[in-house]
Amino acid sequence: MIIHTPFAENRPYLERIEKQFALQSWQQANPNFRLTYDEAGLQLLKLDEPKLGGIRVDFVTGASAHRRKFGGGKGQAIAKAVGLNKGATPVVLDATAGLGRDAFVLAALGCEVILHERHPVVAALLFDGLERAYQDSEIGSWMQQNMRMIFGSSHELLAQSELNPDVVYLDPMFPHREKSAQVKKEMRVFQSLVGGDADADALLPFAYELATKRVVVKRPDYAPFLNEQKPSMQIETKKNRFDVYVKAAMK
Ligand SMILES: C[S@@+](CC[C@H](N)C(=O)[O-])C[C@H]1O[C@@H](n2cnc3c(N)ncnc32)[C@H](O)[C@@H]1O
Numbered sequence: 235m236i237i238h239t240p241f242a243e244n245r246p247y248l249e250r251i252e253k254q255f256a257l258q259s260w261q262q263a264n265p266n267f268r269l270t271y272d273e274a275g276l277q278l279l280k281l282d283e284p285k286l287g288g289i290r291v292d293f294v295t296g297a298s299a300h301r302r303k304f305g306g307g308k309g310q311a312i313a314k315a316v317g318l319n320k321g322a323t324p325v326v327l328d329a330t331a332g333l334g335r336d337a338f339v340l341a342a343l344g345c346e347v348i349l350h351e352r353h354p355v356v357a358a359l360l361f362d363g364l365e366r367a368y369q370d371s372e373i374g375s376w377m378q379q380n381m382r383m384i385f386g387s388s389h390e391l392l393a394q395s396e397l398n399p400d401v402v403y404l405d406p407m408f409p410h411r412e413k414s415a416q417v418k419k420e421m422r423v424f425q426s427l428v429g430g431d432a433d434a435d436a437l438l439p440f441a442y443e444l445a446t447k448r449v450v451v452k453r454p455d456y457a458p459f460l461n462e463q464k465p466s467m468q469i470e471t472k473k474n475r476f477d478v479y480v481k482a483a484m485k
Pocket residue numbers: 329330331332333334335336337350351352353356386387388389405406407408428431434437
């Protein structure tokens with residue numbers, strides 16, 4: 235097994251994860267990383283930079299849970315960008331899911347969110363985070379209804395999709411401009427795992443074709459438009475902006 239755990243009873247579950255996300259071949263190509271599993275779930279560590287700590291997906295007790303309770307509700311920028319403030323609860327396809335944080339904000343506000351993730355380890359972390367959340371007595375029932383993940387690349391999945399999402403949401407990786415010490419430790423591990431999403435421009439035409447109402451693209455404030463395409467409107471936050479490509483009004 236490549237996932238290290240002291241818990242023998244969890245091995246069948248972890249073997250399933252290793253198989254589902256082809257983690258064995260990923261680990262062979264990436265000996266710098268280690269996956270571990272303990273009471274708090276699956277975790278990724280970067281062996282050559284242990285001080286950076288690990289990455290997990292924890293919707294139940296982590297920062298996401300705090301933001302759900304104390305965040306800005308439907309008034310926050312991401313909710314406005316997908317059109318939630320207009321009284322609609324759109325179905326959102328998050329085509330670059332990552333650790334599922336943005337998707338969780340939308341799901342907690344009532345949206346049904348389908349998540350695509352192509353990186354095997356990010357997908358495995360997300361899968362484990364979702365499994366744990368589904369079993370939680372407080373959030374489990376709406377999580378089961380509102381969040382589900384598909385492992386694969388949106389370059390193919392969007393073109394083949396039979397879903398009719400109101401909104402397609404894109405948040406591809408973009409190189410950080412700040413000096414690396416200022417970038418949060420967890421983000422540094424994540425960046426060294428995933429790299430840049432240099433092929434992200436090609437997602438926009440597929441996303442625009444599939445969405446029935448709008449495409450929302452999250453960008454750092456200094457980044458150019460995705461695919462050099464000017465949006466219909468922009469919603470700005472402190473460090474990011476949401477570029478919104480409107481196709482039809484939200485109902
Ligand atoms: C910046 S992260 C997204 C963060 C996410 N919005 C969150 O709140 O946690 C970008 C993620 O998109 C994934 N990604 C990029 N291009 C993709 C594609 N074509 N299909 C599926 N996933 C993709 C990357 O592997 C990475 O995990």
